[in-house]
Each structure stands twice: as structure tokens, then as C-alpha cells.
Amino acid sequence: MLRVRNQRASKARSPYAAVPNGTNTVASSSVLARGRRGNRRGGQVRQPVANISNINAPPTQATPPTPAAPTTPATQASTEAGQGMSRSGMIGMIPHNMPPIVNPTPDAPSALSSHVPTNMNQDSVWIIGSSIIHWAQKYAETTNQLNLGLNHFTINWNGRRGMVWEYLYTTVSSMLIANKQPTILIIHCGGNNIGDPQNTLKGIQKFMKLTLSQIADLLPNTLIVWSHILPRSNWRQSLSTIEGENSRRRINSAIATFVLKKLNGASIKYPDIQITQKRLFRLDGVHLSDLGNNIYINSLKNAIVQFVTSSSRTYP
Template identity: 55%
Template sequence: MKSAIQHSSDLEEKIKKKIGLVFEVPLVGSWGSALSLSSSYAILANYSSTVENLVDASISDNTNSIWIIGSSLIYWAQKYAQQRMLNNLGFESHKIIWHRIRGMVWSQLYPTIQKEVKNNNPPTILVIHCGGSGIGNPHNTLKGLQMYMKSTIVNISQFMPKTVIVWSHILPRSKWTLCLSNNDGENWRRRINSALATFVVKKTCGACIKYPDILKRHIITLFRKDGVHLSDLGNDLFVNSLRNALGMFLSTTDRFYHTTTPTCTC
């Protein structure tokens, strides 16, 4: 049986030979410093199959790409990243592809992914930031919406079995137009985020991104006047979190960015 050190050396050599990646792993609160992927793996004392599977995915049928898919929040996040010359979020190892549909609803998610896969290989990582517009819909219940969203995640996972799915937490709003009260909207949002994050990680061996710095009490500074879309400062925090989280997912076995939830046992 190989020791942890031997396994570390073997995996490091595999990465050097088959990928040879160098990318930036950003640190929270800054845009980070450049690290080699092999050296970032070397700091781990023990390895799970998760890391090796992620490496294998990036050198098999999947292209070295990361898809970020969502509605207007993703549209404006990309605009902000472009203005800061960070359209690829500083990564050299993977190409960031932004799939943004303004006004996107959950029912558009799976068909959009199916359409994109017709012309492109599935990504190594798929970040999903969608679902907020369905909160409070009178045609559905909270439980019904959760079940519908989970079934979509299962379909995506089966459609792209080598892709790591990432749940990006729905952000707060100052007003939930479909809800009887804003408290109801926030309750739905929190419960959907909790349920979907847990489901994505435990059932698909995916990951999740939480944004603890983007809070409702900061609505005046982090959001535009509509209370839904982010200001420049809000987009800075959002894009920085995306960048940090993706760097973490690519370099460690941790699947929860900015949470203390137990790791996946897959």
C-alpha cells in the first residue's frame, strides 16, 4: 500500500505530465498570488478520490473549461470582470465561459446546458447561479420548488457525469415581489440554499459557494437601487468569491466555500 507521501508524489507527477497547469489561487481579501497546481496539491497530507477524479475529468472528455451559468447577476458579474481585465478570473489552466441569460428562470437551465453541449464538450466545473426568480411563485410550494430544482440537478449530473456541479447560493434581495412578505422571501431563499447546497455536494459529489459578505443589511452599499442587482462594490465581492472558490475547488478536496458544513463522503 502506498504511503500518503508516495501518493502525493505520484499524483503530483501525473499532474505535471498530463496537465502542466499554472494558475492563480486567490486569497480572500486580495486577488491572490501565483501558485503551481502541483505545489498546491503537495501541501495536502492525504488525498481522497475527489481530487484525482477532478484531475482526470479535466484531461478526459471534458475540456479545460469552467462554465458559469445564470441570469442578470451573472451578466453583470461578467461585465464587471471584463472591466477589471479579469474575464477569465485570472486562471491560465481553465477557460471561463459565461452563460448568462437576463431574466433567466429555472426551467431554462437544463435546456440551455443541453444546447451548449451540442457544440462544446462538457466543462470540468459547472457553476449554477439561478433560481431566485422562482421564489414565492404562487403556482408552487417551497417543497415543490425544491423537489423540482433537485430533479434538474440530477438530470444535469446524469447528462454530464464527469462535470463537477457547483451550487452558487442565491443572494438576498430588498424585496421579493412574488412573496407575501420579504421575510417569507428570505425564508424561502435560506431554505432553498441549504437544501440545494447539501443535495449537490452529497448526491452529486459537487460543491457550493456561499457569500457571507453579501448581506441584506448591506443593501444600500452592495446593491443597486432596485435591491436585486449588485453595485460595483457588490460585484467586486461576488467576482472575488467566485475566483477564490474555483481556485480552492481546483487545488483542494474542500467542497464548501465559506461554510462549515461537513465535507462530501463520496
């Protein structure tokens, strides 16, 4: 018997694999995250701070449709959604008593984000501290400098007269209830703790570092900035000028080093504000005069610009 082999016609496979259409990638806002050296919290390692100078850069334009494929309402909505600016990286942690916020990922931005006004997407700077911040804010109000001339940032002042370090954490956590996590947090506090008879200088430094670590956990995507305690001729607890100045320098050195190395933060010095310059201070030898506040505010502004546009984390 003659066997006939049935030959099955094989399907020819196309040499070209189907490639999905390229999607437009929208550049998300860079996040001011901190890295810790050998210090893990909750299994997470803080990453180095990124540059955010392009935070308001326009998104990549979508490729126009070809004549053979006219745009339909559905495809148009999809294109608009791809052009939205995602800012999920700037939200950070929300307190437990706040409702959850669902944020779009950079690859799938919300279709509504492109319709949000520009000022809703601005980054914020919190400036928190004692009476130095209180009077700096008052001076900024009278000279129309509340926003420090930084149009792309929202400046949130919170200065309390007589504020001591013990109230810093509750102040930050309270602000976080009604506001999103800031891009930059500037802390000017601790001067009123110098000379505390109930604690030693080392004890004060240890307590300050502990609080800063807790704030860093509360604001994982925020650049924490230590604003150096200013000199004064009149210290609390009847400290002499020399004793107060020595304590001030030791605290500034220790806390600035901790913030820079452990929290990957930044620090601001004020070399132009010296106690020998009497015209920079009021008669009490503690609070700044109008001229002193002008120097102080300009230093804050220049420091913020430096931190945003460069990798340098010490000003000046």
C-alpha cells in the first residue's frame, strides 16, 4: 500500500513582532528625598536628594495622529491624560487621621491634572521657629516679601514668640493636618533652650537630634534645613554673653552636622549678622532690627534658590 504523507501547510510567522505604540513619558517633579548613612527606618533607606530645578518644566508633547487615523473623542481624552503633570512624589506621608489620597503614577497621570491651575501645583516651603521667625514674617508683610520673591513656591510662615524646642514636633505635625508635605522645611529654633538649668548642653543636643529624626520620619520627602541660631547679647537664665555664645556655637555645629550627614538635609548660616553690629539688633540685644530682618530674609531666599538649583547643601 502506498502511504501518502499528509503535508500540513504551516502558517508563516511575520518577521516583524508587534510593537506597541510608544507612549509619551511625562517628567514628574523631582522629589527632595533624604538618604541616611547606614540608618534604615521601617525597611526603607532614604535616597539622596535630587535636583528640582526643572520642577515646572512643561510635559513632552504627544505625537499628532496620522491622517489615516482621525482623532476620536476617546483618543483625544487619552492624549490629554498623557500630558498631565504627576506630582505624586511630592505628597509623601499623610497623618493617620487624614483620608487616603490616591495619586496617579508618572506613567499614568490623571486626566484632570492638566486642568489644575498652576498655583495648585506649586511647591511649598515651611519656615518654623521662635520669635526670630515671628518678626521676620512681620517685616516681610510690611515690605511685600511674604513669598520671598519666589513665584514658584508657596511660603508658609509659623513663628511663635518664646517658642522652645519641646513644641517643634507638635507644630510640624499640626501643620501637616491641613497642608501637604512641604518641599523644604526650614527650622529656626533652640535659642531659647540655651542655658536651661534642667538639662545639660549635651542633653539638649541629644533631645534636638531625636526630634529631628522624628520629623524626618514624618516628612520623608522633605528637605530639612537647619537655620543656625543667631548670636545675642542677652541670654536667658542669666548666662553671660561668652557662655551663651559658646553654647550657641556648639549646638549649631552639632545639629548642622547631624542634619547634613544623618538626614541628608541642609543648613543656613548668617555670617553677616554679628552681635558686634548693634544696628542689626533691637535694644533688647535678641531680636533683629529692620535692617537685620532684611539681611535675614535675603539669606533665606538665596539659600532656598541654592538648594533648589544646585547640589550644595550649605549656605553660604
